[in-house]
Amino acid sequence: MHIGREVKIIDGNLTPDVADAVEGDMIGINVVGAPLIPEVITLCQTIRSQLGTKAKIVLGGQTVACLSDDQFIRLFGADIVKGDKDDRQKQAFKLWNGSLTPEEKVSLIPVYESFSSEHMEKYLRHEFSLYLSQGCKFGCTFCAAKRSKVDHTTGKTTLVNEIYRDLDIVDKDLRYLVMKAQNFGIDEISMYLSNLDLFQTPGKMHEFAQRVNKIKEDFHGFTFRFRGLCTVTAFIGTYRKQPEIIAECARAGLSIIGFGVDGIVPEVWKSIKKGHNNVNDSIEVIKIAGQFGITPEILMVFGHAADTPDTMRQALEFLNVMVERYGAVPRPYAAKDLLPGNSGWTDPQNQGRIEELIYHPESFYALDMCAKPSVISHPDEERRSAVSTMFEEAIQIPGCVTGAIDAITHLMSREIQQALKRKNIGCYDR
Numbered sequence: 001m002h003i004g005r006e007v008k009i010i011d012g013n014l015t016p017d018v019a020d021a022v023e024g025d026m027i028g029i030n031v032v033g034a035p036l037i038p039e040v041i042t043l044c045q046t047i048r049s050q051l052g053t054k055a056k057i058v059l060g061g062q063t064v065a066c067l068s069d070d071q072f073i074r075l076f077g078a079d080i081v082k083g084d085k086d087d088r089q090k091q092a093f094k095l096w097n098g099s100l101t102p103e104e105k106v107s108l109i110p111v112y113e114s115f116s117s118e119h120m121e122k123y124l125r126h127e128f129s130l131y132l133s134q135g136c137k138f139g140c141t142f143c144a145a146k147r148s149k150v151d152h153t154t155g156k157t158t159l160v161n162e163i164y165r166d167l168d169i170v171d172k173d174l175r176y177l178v179m180k181a182q183n184f185g186i187d188e189i190s191m192y193l194s195n196l197d198l199f200q201t202p203g204k205m206h207e208f209a210q211r212v213n214k215i216k217e218d219f220h221g222f223t224f225r226f227r228g229l230c231t232v233t234a235f236i237g238t239y240r241k242q243p244e245i246i247a248e249c250a251r252a253g254l255s256i257i258g259f260g261v262d263g264i265v266p267e268v269w270k271s272i273k274k275g276h277n278n279v280n281d282s283i284e285v286i287k288i289a290g291q292f293g294i295t296p297e298i299l300m301v302f303g304h305a306a307d308t309p310d311t312m313r314q315a316l317e318f319l320n321v322m323v324e325r326y327g328a329v330p331r332p333y334a335a336k337d338l339l340p341g342n343s344g345w346t347d348p349q350n351q352g353r354i355e356e357l358i359y360h361p362e363s364f365y366a367l368d369m370c371a372k373p374s375v376i377s378h379p380d381e382e383r384r385s386a387v388s389t390m391f392e393e394a395i396q397i398p399g400c401v402t403g404a405i406d407a408i409t410h411l412m413s414r415e416i417q418q419a420l421k422r423k424n425i426g427c428y429d430r
Helices: 034-054 069-076 086-092 109-114 117-125 167-183 202-218 232-241 243-252 266-271 279-291 309-326 348-359 361-367 381-394 414-424
Strands: 026-030 056-060 128-130 188-193 223-230 254-260 295-302 329-334
Touching (some): 034 056, 034 361, 109 167, 167 188, 202 223, 202 243, 223 243, 232 254, 254 279, 279 309, 309 329, 329 381, 348 361
Parallel strands (some): 026 056, 128 188, 188 223, 223 254
């Protein structure tokens, strides 16, 4: 839209029969996570059967960017465009001259204006995401997001810093959304912030909160509810040096923070490059968040390579104590050591497992972090049983907000796969 192209936005949440609504000579699909790869393959095939070769299909998103060109072609086909780089997008859009504007400088207002009133109101009455920043300096091995990491194949270390959107544009977009909300009689909107670590760059988060509070002053009586992720390290560091930043954020509407605890013993934290965590700070951030009126969520991933039944039991006990003592909200997950973008994906030891996934893409369903352990995520039967036991107990903790789903693999019959898909509908993570 920013470069003058006419674009029709189709959201699968609001338009279930996406393929029937598709039209035009170019279709761009955002692959939101590896578990959706099988759905996108089917969607591409359906679109191709309906529109023929006249329509160019371009896939984008974090997952696509983390697939090699060979993996991409084998999954989706040579006639599908891998839109993971500006030069490829320029070629697809026939932009032979000039450059694409950096995404952090693009307003979303033209997109909002393209929605029908009915769809816009649905967005505003439900939580939706706000693109505020991307990138994380930490390198947790299981994370598939854009972060600092080491490529096992080349040994090359890539350092990533957090990049914020232009806050003038964010301010403008928020004011537009407030005015639209008020037109529908809505006086509060809820948003999930895209930051991988809310207080990684405290000064920018502070400026964002100040701008939000100014908007609230200008639109008296309007409120925001924000939630997002944060490392224990960044939060405790900000609290000790600049507690006023957390207070400003809480005043702006920051009401829920998901803290990445993801283990409870040094050996496990070290194995997943999360050695910056420790037990005392993990407890402290939960207590401190409550003091600011912020609900602390505990993200706890069970089944890392270094986990044992004993370490997982300790993590489970920690969850229970934090829930009972401080009112924390449990968000347990089952580890997935193999995702496009995480450290396991480039580890030579995993190439056999990756080949199996490429050959049987329906098994990507099993890589959802909310999916119960399976032969795809935990090949060893004894280990899979131990992780399953802990994960099942964790999701039974009162207040748990993880919508655990059944893993789907290529080893199941087509009938069972379809039955589990239907069963999983509605099992949402918080």
